[in-house]
Amino acid sequence: MKINSPLQAYEYLPKTNCGECDEPTCMAFASHLIDRARKPKDCPPLLDAEHKEDYNTLIKLLAPEIREVSLGTGEHKVTIGGDDVLYRHKLTFFNKTAFAYDVHDTMDEKELVDRVNNIQNYKKFYIGDFLTLDAIAVRCVSGDAGQFAKTVKTVAETTKLPLLLCSLDAEVLAAGLAVAADRKPLIYAATTDNWREVAELILKYHVPVVLSAPNDPDTLKSLAATFESMGITDLVLDPGTVPTGPGLRDSFENFLKLRRAGIAEQTDIAYPMMAVPMTAWNEMDGVSAAYWESVLASIFTVRYADIMILHSIEPYSLLPELHIRDTVYTDPRKPVMVDAGVFEIGSPGRKSPVFVTTNFALTYYTVESDLASNSIDCYLGVVDTDGIGVEAAVAGGQLDAGKIKGMFDSANFDVREKTDHGTLIIPGLAARLQGDVEDTTGLEVLVGPPDSGQIPRWMETKWS
Numbered sequence: 001m002k003i004n005s006p007l008q009a010y011e012y013l014p015k016t017n018c019g020e021c022d023e024p025t026c027m028a029f030a031s032h033l034i035d036r037a038r039k040p041k042d043c044p045p046l047l048d049a050e051h052k053e054d055y056n057t058l059i060k061l062l063a064p065e066i067r068e069v070s071l072g073t074g075e076h077k078v079t080i081g082g083d084d085v086l087y088r089h090k091l092t093f094f095n096k097t098a099f100a101y102d103v104h105d106t107m108d109e110k111e112l113v114d115r116v117n118n119i120q121n122y123k124k125f126y127i128g129d130f131l132t133l134d135a136i137a138v139r140c141v142s143g144d145a146g147q148f149a150k151t152v153k154t155v156a157e158t159t160k161l162p163l164l165l166c167s168l169d170a171e172v173l174a175a176g177l178a179v180a181a182d183r184k185p186l187i188y189a190a191t192t193d194n195w196r197e198v199a200e201l202i203l204k205y206h207v208p209v210v211l212s213a214p215n216d217p218d219t220l221k222s223l224a225a226t227f228e229s230m231g232i233t234d235l236v237l238d239p240g241t242v243p244t245g246p247g248l249r250d251s252f253e254n255f256l257k258l259r260r261a262g263i264a265e266q267t268d269i270a271y272p273m274m275a276v277p278m279t280a281w282n283e284m285d286g287v288s289a290a291y292w293e294s295v296l297a298s299i300f301t302v303r304y305a306d307i308m309i310l311h312s313i314e315p316y317s318l319l320p321e322l323h324i325r326d327t328v329y330t331d332p333r334k335p336v337m338v339d340a341g342v343f344e345i346g347s348p349g350r351k352s353p354v355f356v357t358t359n360f361a362l363t364y365y366t367v368e369s370d371l372a373s374n375s376i377d378c379y380l381g382v383v384d385t386d387g388i389g390v391e392a393a394v395a396g397g398q399l400d401a402g403k404i405k406g407m408f409d410s411a412n413f414d415v416r417e418k419t420d421h422g423t424l425i426i427p428g429l430a431a432r433l434q435g436d437v438e439d440t441t442g443l444e445v446l447v448g449p450p451d452s453g454q455i456p457r458w459m460e461t462k463w464s
């Protein structure tokens with residue numbers, strides 16, 4: 001039985017409300033155990049001998065349905081798996097799908113280093129955060145263990161990102177591990193042909209491993225059981241990724257079957273899964289392959305790959321892949337929001353306009369970007385609407401005249417003192433607040449356009 005409510009978790013806590021965990025009550029702590037913001041070890045009394053049994057039970061009952069597996073070390077360590085639900089709206093998805101991009105051991109050194117640097121340096125700003133790539137998959141193409149080890153060493157010296165060592169030849173994998181085992185790489189892959197040799201390597205180096213059985217979930221299950229019986233539990237399952245046709249349908253169904261079984265407490269199959277969208281390159285080339293690879297990455301991000309190996313690092317591939325991942329793994333319980341307050345865009349002066357918006361991150365960054373990219377020096381007042389956009393916040397009462405005045409007061413920003421005009425510009429979608437805001441603040445209030453992209457044109461006619 002798995003715990004999924006604060007009341008159930010509370011039963012195993014000391015119930016003294018001592019506050020040592022920095023929460024006001026044990027019940028508050030219990031609710032954070034459920035949303036995974038806190039761990040049982042964060043309750044010091046629970047670590048005492050008298051509560052040892054409760055502590056151990058809590059750890060067991062709070063464990064996610066799908067096991068978590070980590071690869072890499074230090075600040076770049078990536079954890080995959082850890083989900084409890086099939087549908088994001090039932091809770092949230094944890095641990096974003098990790099994207100690994102391939103290099104291989106027949107690349108010349110400059111080409112290899114340049115590609116690794118391009119992968120590790122890629123970043124795209126999106127709603128207050130940078131979208132980045134997670135890992136490098138080093139593939140053995142030469143079949144030569146020495147050549148592979150040399151390539152792994154060069155990659156390991158170039159980047160701190162986690163590595164995947166990819167070969168079906170245990171000798172090749174052993175050569176790669178000999179130079180990079182301390183980086184805790186993910187080994188790809190153990191199959192029905194090589195599992196004994198690969199299992200020996202895993203037992204020797206204590207690294208995570210992918211089990212591969214294309215379009216054969218039963219064999220995958222049996223491989224997982226075999227590895228688990230040997231004490232190897234850092235497993236990732238690869239049910240195969242056929243890029244097109246009926247094979248793609250089968251691949252998709254295998255991912256669904258395995259994840260359904262894992263969430264339904266079939267613990268022998270409850271491991272993170274790997275998809276390999278770069279198989280698109282086996283059937284097509286160039287832009288078509290890059291396009292189809294992105295389609296596959298999107299499909300398997302939604303259902304239910306926890307890690308992927310990809311090839312194209314062109315922006316037209318990366319942008320859709322990263323955006324859909326970010327969307328799927330945004331916690332639906334927490335609106336994405338920014339801090340409230342008054343912010344300067346450019347170098348505002350006494351004649352600069354003062355705009356108002358809400359702290360919904362997407363709204364804020366859109367408005368901020370429209371103002372900055374059009375070189376409009378101004379002040380932007382951001383009201384805390386619990387991360388709700390303008391129209392819904394006006395309807396729901398999170399944005400009203402009192403909130404707008406309160407925000408300027410808290411920021412110690414007196415519009416009359418800071419500017420010569422004493423005027424506020426509220427969003428067009430909040431037009432019905434105009435009179436109230438004028439009465440409450442005593443300021444002149446103009447209604448801006450409904451879309452911040454129209455602000456430059458609006459200013460030409462309305463802001464002299």
Ligand code: SF4
Nearest residue numbers: 018019021026029043
């Ligand atoms: S430290 Fe433990 S016992 Fe104390 S309030 Fe927090 S949860 Fe309760």
